[in-house]
Structures are given as C-alpha cells and as structure tokens.
Amino acid sequence: MNRTTFARSESRWFWALTFLGGAVVLTGLLAAHTMEVHGHVVTGMDNQVVWGMPHVFAIFMIVAASGVLNVASIGSVFGQAAYKARAPLSGLLCLALLVGGLFVLMLDLGRPERMVVAATHYNFKSVFAWNVFLYSGMFAIVGVYLWTLMEPRLGVWSKPAGLAAFAWRIVLTTGTGSIFAFLVARQAYGSALLAPLFIVMSFAWGLAVFLVVQSAMYVWNDRVVPPPLARRMRNLLGLFIVSVLYLTAVYHLTNLYFAKQVAFVRFILVDGGVYPLLFWGGYVLVGSLLPLVLIYHPRFGSARSMLAASLLVVAGAFALLYVFIIGGQAWPLEIFPGYRVESTFGDGHVAAYAPSVPELLLGIGGLGVAFLVTVVGVRVLRFLPQDDLQQPAGADAR
C-alpha cells in the first residue's frame, strides 16, 4: 500500500485550515439560528424579494457543483487522459459544493426543522420536489463514480459511471434553471432559455472553481500544471465565458423586442441602480471581459493569470446571480398593464433590498462547508492529480 506521509508543517497547516473552515461554518450556523429564532425579519428579505443573498450563494454553489464535474466528464466520457487524472478532484469538489449549497438552502427555509416533511411529502409537479431526488441522487452517483475512479479493480466501470454522472448532472442543472424557467408570474423569468443558460453557466463556473482549487493545490505542493494542459483548460474556460455572454445577450435582446418587457430590461441594464452596475461592471467587465483578456492576450499566460481569471469569473458569477435573482424579484409584477399602481403591499414599485449580516454569514458558511469538505477530503484521500506528482518539483515552471 502506498502511504503518503505529510510534513509536520503541512499537518499544522491542515489543522489550521480545518479550524478556520469550522469557524466559518459555525458562524453560518449561528446566523441560521438567529434567523430561525427571530424569523426572517432579521434578514433583508420581505414579501416582494423573497429569495435573497443565501439563494445567490446556494445557487452559485449548486450550479458550480454540477459544472465542476465537467472536468471528470471530459476525462471519462470524452476520453481525454489528462483530464482523467483530474477526475477524482473534480468529483470531490462536486460533492463539496453540493453540500455547501444545500446547507445554505435548507437553513434558509422558514421551517428548516421540517426536513423530514420535505423528504416524505412530494408534489411531483414541482421542480423543487424533483430537485430533492436529483440532488440526493447526485451524491450517490458521484460517490459511486469516485469509487470506480479510485478503486483499481473497478476502473473499467469508471466510463459508464462517468456517463451516468454526466447525464445526471445535465438533468440536475436543467432542473435548477427550470426553477426560474417555470415561473410565469414575473417579467424576469418564465423563459425556456434559462435552462440552457444555467447549463453553460455551470460549465463556466464549475471550471473556474476547479482551476482555482487546482492552482491552490499545485502551489501548495510546489508543482506546476503542465503548460499544454494549462493552455487547454484556459481556452476551455474562455469558450465557456463567451457562451454565457452569448446566451445572456440573447436573453436581454429578446426581451427588448417585446414592448411589455422593455421597462424591465431598462431597469436591469440602465436605470435600476445597483443592478446595472453589477451587471455591466461586475458580470460583463470584471467577470467576463477581463478574464477573456487574461486568457487570450499573449502577454498573459502564466499560471497566475489563469488563477486571476478564474477568480474574476467567480466574482462575476455572484454579480450575475444577484442581478438575476434579486433584480428579477425587485421589479414589480405586471398585474395591471397600462396603469400606474399603488398599494400598501408595494405594488407598482421597485422593491428595496439590502443584504443583511445573517444572510451573508449564512452564505459564507456554505462556502465554508464546501471548503472544509475539500480540505479534509484532500488530506484523507488521494485527490491530487497523480500523474504530475512523478515530476520533480519546479520542473516545467514557466
């Protein structure tokens, strides 16, 4: 049996990181407890903006979870050997992010103690009910897939398992996009385009998260990702960023074509205050154009610029989700077209929303859960891509 021994300093770092992650998770739990005891009045959510920051974090993590498995799929399903070595890490990250996202979602419920009710009462017309099965099934399938990858005797099963995981995650991400696609009530949603948009978002964000974690692990171990592979992954990220930009553009341009949607598009893109700012500045500039420059411009090409580009994509993801989820709810419902509307319930007016501390702490707590699962997983099992460990340290450094 191959035993990996860790240097003492590495062990110390591991415990430090574990405690840090644990502290973040505990803070998240504390925030959830505050929300449970006092009610959601302590958050920024109200009867118009019913899903707030926790959902931004949760949906990012769930979409990225399904996307991060892409790296493994490219290996197992599409047969690229270099990616295959990365498959176990990709599977672990998928599980970690999924746990983190579900942690946030479940604790943000009005009655989180009713988990058992949610697990035993199903309305199969609801995509949420399907998501319960899709998410738990994802754990099972990725677990089996990881087992086939890491158990030498089961290696031959890794391709069918990988295919199953790939198909399952496409359905899962379609389900996540359908949460919004199936809503006819609000101007922002109810579009069939949202499911494919979420799929390409998962490609981009999942790969970005994978690259961030991979960079961190390689730096930790004084290794370098082989440049040809690094270039291919960078280009893939660039392709995914462009795809998301494309579908987002189609979404807004189509909306612009309908007179009834123009006011909403103007709100999101022009005069909605924080929403256009986050969309153009956060998502388009920082989250898409800048990473594209870092990826494709010949001046940049180092591992550091790849890491920077990935981090910027993640930041842009949060900005886009904020605009999509919260901006979409802030715009009032169009119940009386052609009339100016007033009421005590906020009809006819853009809802004000400001994230509160408990919401932010809960969301960050979810990231902490994902972080903790990754740190412990990487320590306990062999998730670092093994092929590159044969090289001496510092070789092929750029």
Place this chain on the structure above:
Amino acid sequence: MSRERSMASSLRRRWALLLALVAFAAPVMADGPAGAGTSRVPKPTVAAAAAGSCVEDTAFMRRNHMRLIRHQRDLTVHEGIRTTQHSLANCVNCHADPKTGRVTGSKDAFCEGCHSYAAVKLDCFECHADRAKAASAASVEKAK
C-alpha cells in the same frame, strides 16, 4: 500496540463500563427508601380540565392523542371536515386552565405540563391559539 498500553486501555474500558452501568441504573435505583411503589422522580402536575369527561378515555389519550390530532388536521384542512370531537380547538376549549384560559404558559398548564415533563417539543401552539375561545377574545380586547 504494546502490552502496557493494551493493559491500560482495557482497564480504561472497565472503568467506562462501570460508569455507564451506574449512570443507567440511577433512575431504577431512584425509588424511595420505602421500596416499590413510591418514587423520588416527580410526576407532572396538570390543571384539571373542565367538568365532564374527555372525548376518549385517559389511557387512550395519553398514548394516541397525537395520532388523533394529526389525522383530524388533514381532514379539516384538506377536506373541510369540521367535526369537533377530535378538533384541536375543541381540546383547547375544554382543557384550558380556568384561571388563565390557556393550555400553555406554565408548568401546570394542561398541554405544557406533560410535554415539558416528557421533554417532547410542543409545536402546535406556534400557530394554533393556546387559549379557549372566550379567553382569546378577552385577550385581544386587553391588547387594544
């Protein structure tokens, strides 16, 4: 493991076993010095209900009231069946403490008394009124 360490750990195991035995035996040994029948473990004191008898007998209710309530709630909410025999509101009306008009609020109150004794969380009255109907109207008046 070395021989000394295995001996020490087996000794530790024996102490742990003894401690567990004592801990679990304590409630059994909590019987009073007089022997069988009397107990030092306190029983809940619950305010008596209004005159008359309950819709089912006491022993049955002790074991099954939660099943009755749970079944009735589905009938009432989903089908609109509002028979009063097993309705929670009717239980509250009868069992409310005559002084306070409530079934919660103190260790002697009807519902809370037994539930706090048995350490079973009482979730009903987060939503349901815990006062008898007349008392509910009065408290609303007082609040105004």
Place this chain on the structure above:
Amino acid sequence: MSAAGPSQGAKGAPSGGSAAASAASVGAHRPKGVDHARRQILAWGAAMAGVAIAPGITLFDLAHGRPPSEPASRTKRWGMLVDINRCSTDCNACVVACDKENGLPIAKTATSAQWIRKVELKDMRGATKSLPMMCQHCAEPPCVDVCPTGASFKRADGIVLVDRHTCIGCRYCMMACPYKARSFVHEPVSDQKPDVPRGKGCVESCTLCVHRIDRDQLPACVEACASSGHHAILFGDLNDTGSEISKRIAAVSSRQLRADLKLDTGVRYAGI
C-alpha cells in the same frame, strides 16, 4: 352582522345566512334523533328568517349548507365578483375586517402579512380607480404547481389554501404567484385567532374565510363591504347557474386579472 342567530360556540349552531342553510348544517351532530333536531331547528330558523340580513340574502346564495362531517365537494366552486365602480379610494373596510377576522398585524410594512390590499390604479390617460386585491383562487394555481411538499393545494370547492402543517417555508409559491397574493410570516406570532392558526416560517394567503364559509357565513371582507354601504364584493357559488353571482357575471361585463395566463381565477372584476 350575522349575530342575528345564536352566538357561535364550539359545538353550537351556525349563525347567519339563510334559514335553510342553518337547518341543514346543524343536523349532523348526533347520529340519532336527527329528524327531531331538524324540526326544532326549522321552527326557530323560520322565526330567525325575518331577522336575516337583507344584504346577506342578496350577497350570499341560498345554498344547501354543508354539515361539518361532510367534506367539501367539487359540485361547488366559490368565487367573488368585485364591482370596481362601487369601490372607493377612501374606504378600506375589507382590509380592516380581514385583519380583525384573521388576526393579522395592523401595521403595513414590507414584511407584514397582507391577505387583502387596496390597490389604487391610475390610468395613464384617465381616471383613478380603486380595488381590493387578494388571492384569486385560480382553478390552475401556479402556487400549487410549484409547492415541493404539496402544502399549497386547492380544495375540492376551489379554495386555494396553504396546509401549514406541511409548509416548509421555501417561498417558491411566492415567486410563482402572478398576483403577489402570498405573504411569508417573518416574525413569531402570538394571540392567534382560534379559527385561523398562523405562525412564523410558513407562507399564507387569503383563505376566502374558509372557516366562515364552512359555517355558511360570508367572508369577512364581503360582509364589511356590505356594512360600509358599498356592496362592491359579491360572493357565491360559480357552479350554481341560479346563484346571484352567476347571474351577475352573465349580465355584466367582467374579467379576470392577467386573464392571458389562463389561470381561470375564481375572483372576477367588473369595471376595469
């Protein structure tokens, strides 16, 4: 208003409404001696008929009252017709009555539960109108479709309700409702009305005063609107072609809100 009859007790006779309604709904309490009890009730019911409220008769149909042990049935479909021309900007009697009946907070904030609200409409080139807005009790409710646990459901007689025993507070129905009818309870609740249990962490909306309808009374908003003299809201059984509401809908022009969504709402508005 409906206090003309004996006051409502936990096991008491229903009050208000028509004589025939009270007669039929009391009978089911004991399995034996039904006829005897019925005769008795008919006797004083007839006497009470004279005291029955005139608006009650015009606003509420002479329906066969449902005994408490009988489940709600699909033969009925409860609905409302709101005549906007009679609704006044200065009046919010329906809102006050709903708050009182259901134990809702009086203060109206972004997080307080509002089951009915007055909406002021200003036509871009025209006049200002006012109307009450509540859960539209759709026949094809989007809130029911999206609820993961099935807590949001449609009762057999068309009333859309939330089963708060099963609601986990995910707020998906609030995202889905095209009329913003649903409210989330953001704070702990106390002093609930015995007939209207509600609590923190669940979603709720107008129940069409189901606890009153099941006792052959009118929803609180309908009664209050009548008391205030406006008579803007008419309530009744849409499936009964002989009911007042069905006849009025056949006679006057009315429409459903967001009718293009084809949700087939139970609430219709005339004059918009």
